[in-house]
Amino acid sequence: MASEFIPFNRPYTTGKEQGYIQDALESLHLSGDGRFTKLCHQWLEQRTGCAKALLTHSCTSALDLAAILLDLRSGDEVIMPSFTFVSTANAFVLRGAIPVFVDIREDTLNLDERQIEAAITSRTRAIAPVHYAGVGCEMDPIVAIAKRHNLRIVEDAAQGIMANYKGKPLGAIGDLGSFSFHETKNIMSGEGGALLVNDPTLGLRAEIIREKGTDRGRFFRGEVDKYTWQDVGSSLLPSDPTAAFLWAQLEDAEHITSERLAIWERYHAMLAPLEQRGLLRRPVVPGHCTHNGHLYYVLLPQGTNRDAVLGKLWEAEISAVFHYVPLHSSPAGRRFGRTHGDLAHTTDLSERLIRLPFWIGLQETQQQRICETLGAILGR
Structure with a gap:
């Protein structure tokens, strides 16, 4: 099925x-x-x-x-x-x-x-x-x-x-x-x-x-x-x-935010075991910052083929995506901007980041399926 x-x-x-x-x-x-x-x-x-x-x-x-x-x-x-x-x-x-x-x-x-x-x-x-x-x-x-x-x-x-x-x-x-x-x-x-x-x-x-x-x-x-x-x-x-x-x-902003934070927290708890196994890194929120549950991303280990991981998720009917291509590496960025330093973290982290499905109404069972599928892909 x-x-x-x-x-x-x-x-x-x-x-x-x-x-x-x-x-x-x-x-x-x-x-x-x-x-x-x-x-x-x-x-x-x-x-x-x-x-x-x-x-x-x-x-x-x-x-x-x-x-x-x-x-x-x-x-x-x-x-x-x-x-x-x-x-x-x-x-x-x-x-x-x-x-x-x-x-x-x-x-x-x-x-x-x-x-x-x-x-x-x-x-x-x-x-x-x-x-x-x-x-x-x-x-x-x-x-x-x-x-x-x-x-x-x-x-x-x-x-x-x-x-x-x-x-x-x-x-x-x-x-x-x-x-x-x-x-x-x-x-x-x-x-x-x-x-x-x-x-x-x-x-x-x-x-x-x-x-x-x-x-x-x-x-x-x-x-x-x-x-x-x-x-x-x-x-x-x-x-x-x-x-x-x-x-x-x-x-309805307070309700919307609380609903999103609940989804974020579920992801964070479900993915903790994968982080402990070294299969990914979860987001970091400093104690003095109150975030709003805007998105949930994970960072794959260095050397992981992100495109292959995303492809496997799509095969499992899960729409996960990457995020920004760094501006300094783009044609317009090179034309109009300049770079200070080597931007090592920008290059490395942007290539390892995956955003998971996130919207109000996303069910706990759906999140479990997403996390279990991701764990199975990364654990191979």
Whole structure:
């Protein structure tokens, strides 16, 4: 008898999305910054403590907005990990800046804060830490480095909503932060994102850039008698029906996070025996980090043929996948960026990583099958 196929991801809905979207349609405010957008902004600001939250089309758009806010010029440099999605680098490359790729930590796979300072030059303008798998980077030393060198911090917290570093929400620690609400994320709206403005001095300009470079927001608040072109900008507002979908998810954020953490913990317990046998390594979460159960990955032993392992899992009707191809090894990364150091951990760990199926509704019996199948493959 054939086994049931286990997909890698299955988007979760709360059941309230359709009703809220209908409310948005009936309000006849279908463009951005309607009632549901404002509800999402309020939730994000209250949950994170940021000075201003602004919904965007995507986390990519939020990073684009952040890069414009930094007034980057051609030749400026931004320090970031190579083990990240292309949007982290693209946002700055589009402004003419150069991504400077620094290695990741062996334990959390986050930007190695111990290597940042040596990568700083007279052209460095910002640091872009990426919180991998919803586990916080070591932000205290990163903030200290930024202060010493008068640098901005843009947190790529695409995977980090509802997660904390030493009690501080990810995305709300640096000058600017970004969330993703893509359908693969814990809290989602299909496509979507948000910029968190933590430096209050950047709030009004962020609003203007997001509104095509106009002071339209001030006009609707009655602060000016007409709105005009004030600055460089773009159209970065999602529609209010999209925000309505997101609002249903944000209202249920605590439940969604607890469900995902339960799945994560089951994986972690089931895979402990395989780690003890040396067949894999489980994720590491420092004690001062509260993660959000975004994903569950394992690291295969060095020398293991990852493609063969993934192929065997697919044959068993289990959709497991790898993750980022390091940016420094890509054609565009070599063209637009530069590398600091040998990035040994980035190269090694990225080639050994497998992400396991993870979605709300994944049953314990399915997880057992995944772990038993993986153990059988690796134990041969």
